[in-house]
Amino acid sequence: MAIDQTQQQDGGDVATAQETLSVTDNRTGRSYEMPITDGTVKAMDFRQIKVSEDDFGLMTYDPAFTNTAACRSDITYIDGDAGILEHRGYSIERLCENATYLEVAYLLIHGKLPDRNELETWVHEITIHTYVHENIKRFMEGFRYDAHPMGMLLATVGAMSTFYPGAKNIKDHDERHMAAVRMIAKMPTLAAFAYRHNMGLPYIYPDNDLSYPANFLSMLFKMTEIKYEPDPRLTRALDTLFILHADHEQNCSTSAVRGIGSSQVDPYSAVAGGVGALYGPLHGGANEAVLKMLDRIERVDAIPDFLEGVKAGNERLMGFGHRVYKNYDPRARIIKKNVDEVLEVTGKSPKLEIAVELEKRALDDDYFTSRKLYPNVDFYSGLIYEALKIPTGMFTVIFAIPRTSGWIAQWLEMVDDDEQKIARPRQIYTGERELEYVPLERR
Ligand code: CMC
Numbered sequence: 001m002a003i004d005q006t007q008q009q010d011g012g013d014v015a016t017a018q019e020t021l022s023v024t025d026n027r028t029g030r031s032y033e034m035p036i037t038d039g040t041v042k043a044m045d046f047r048q049i050k051v052s053e054d055d056f057g058l059m060t061y062d063p064a065f066t067n068t069a070a071c072r073s074d075i076t077y078i079d080g081d082a083g084i085l086e087h088r089g090y091s092i093e094r095l096c097e098n099a100t101y102l103e104v105a106y107l108l109i110h111g112k113l114p115d116r117n118e119l120e121t122w123v124h125e126i127t128i129h130t131y132v133h134e135n136i137k138r139f140m141e142g143f144r145y146d147a148h149p150m151g152m153l154l155a156t157v158g159a160m161s162t163f164y165p166g167a168k169n170i171k172d173h174d175e176r177h178m179a180a181v182r183m184i185a186k187m188p189t190l191a192a193f194a195y196r197h198n199m200g201l202p203y204i205y206p207d208n209d210l211s212y213p214a215n216f217l218s219m220l221f222k223m224t225e226i227k228y229e230p231d232p233r234l235t236r237a238l239d240t241l242f243i244l245h246a247d248h249e250q251n252c253s254t255s256a257v258r259g260i261g262s263s264q265v266d267p268y269s270a271v272a273g274g275v276g277a278l279y280g281p282l283h284g285g286a287n288e289a290v291l292k293m294l295d296r297i298e299r300v301d302a303i304p305d306f307l308e309g310v311k312a313g314n315e316r317l318m319g320f321g322h323r324v325y326k327n328y329d330p331r332a333r334i335i336k337k338n339v340d341e342v343l344e345v346t347g348k349s350p351k352l353e354i355a356v357e358l359e360k361r362a363l364d365d366d367y368f369t370s371r372k373l374y375p376n377v378d379f380y381s382g383l384i385y386e387a388l389k390i391p392t393g394m395f396t397v398i399f400a401i402p403r404t405s406g407w408i409a410q411w412l413e414m415v416d417d418d419e420q421k422i423a424r425p426r427q428i429y430t431g432e433r434e435l436e437y438v439p440l441e442r443r
Pocket of ligand 1: 251281282283284285286310315316317318319320321322323324371373376377378
């Protein structure tokens, strides 16, 4: 609503203690009043602010969406300053202490914790869908021997949409449910096949007698034994890692899934986009980058020089910093405890000593504290994977397994949200206009 500025100043009544924002456009002297809802103003309300009738109207500029809410969501709550992470209202600490990953996946997708029957049915459904079509296996066999497993996963999740064309019916509840079950169930199988492919080993089919994390370890490591039985401490550690990675509200890959899904494409294609976004070193690829960084540092006494290089801007301290957490990432705290438990089983890692010292020195350094850079989830997760003898190329693939439940929960929420439309940001055009075309021979 546009108001005359003098009227606003004289009248006074417009700016009473209401949930509104008053904006004065100094180009025209006109004032506008916009509603504030949930501490937010609508970007479209600015469009009414024009210098003339044929003006397009004011836009907001927010590269990387650092201050723009793109949806309403009741899935995951983060208070980055306080270091709080909750799913559907339950703290990550309580979930890690008490729940299994599949229980958390149910919570994310269905919005509530399952009762005993619901959990049994859910676990059964996931378990009986762990096998993949033999042609999916053959598709994966077609990759080069040294193909990055994340590239293999990305392509294969996309390819799954061709095996389940019914998933295109995104308004059909049964199709949606089956897509959710199939993706959560098959992701460990695809991940393990990608690993076995890299190692030149035969692919191992799922063992449906085992739990979700134990079956994954079996598909990774089973050799000649009749039945692979992982150490329960390792199974539990992996399940905790799965819980910690299940969802993280509107991060880069989830925004990719929502953005792609907003075109109403099938969920396999949307999730394939999420896998692509997760691959990057600033997102899920950071766990791989942390291990490479620790390898390069090599010795504790090389840490000061390394940190000087980071402070000089030569590189980043991988596993540190977060767009949302300006405090210790609560997931990193839990993982740190897990590292000790895993190393009890697998034996010491010299890299842990480097990581602990690196963290200590960074947290004592004004460069990091003044920028609120603290360890994030990826700082220690790689050490667990390494202790489990999982090669670095697989780290982000393992992140993708549990994040699938978060991607699907967010996709389902988006599909049912009447306020959502196809994602289509605006731009500020900075190029030339109306140039004369110059024929090739005159250029
Ligand atoms: N090492 C050194 N300096 C850093 C780091 C870092 N890891 N992260 C941020 N900074 C500095 C940055 O140079 C900037 O300094 P200045 O103000 O002097 O220019 C300041 O801190 C703010 O950084 P920013 O790039 O504006 O912060 P952002 O919110 O855009 O970036 C981030 C967040 C996670 C991409 C970034 O902290 C980073 O690159 N961290 C390393 C990669 C990493 O560990 N990623 C995993 C994220 S958690 C898991 C996930 O969500 O996938």
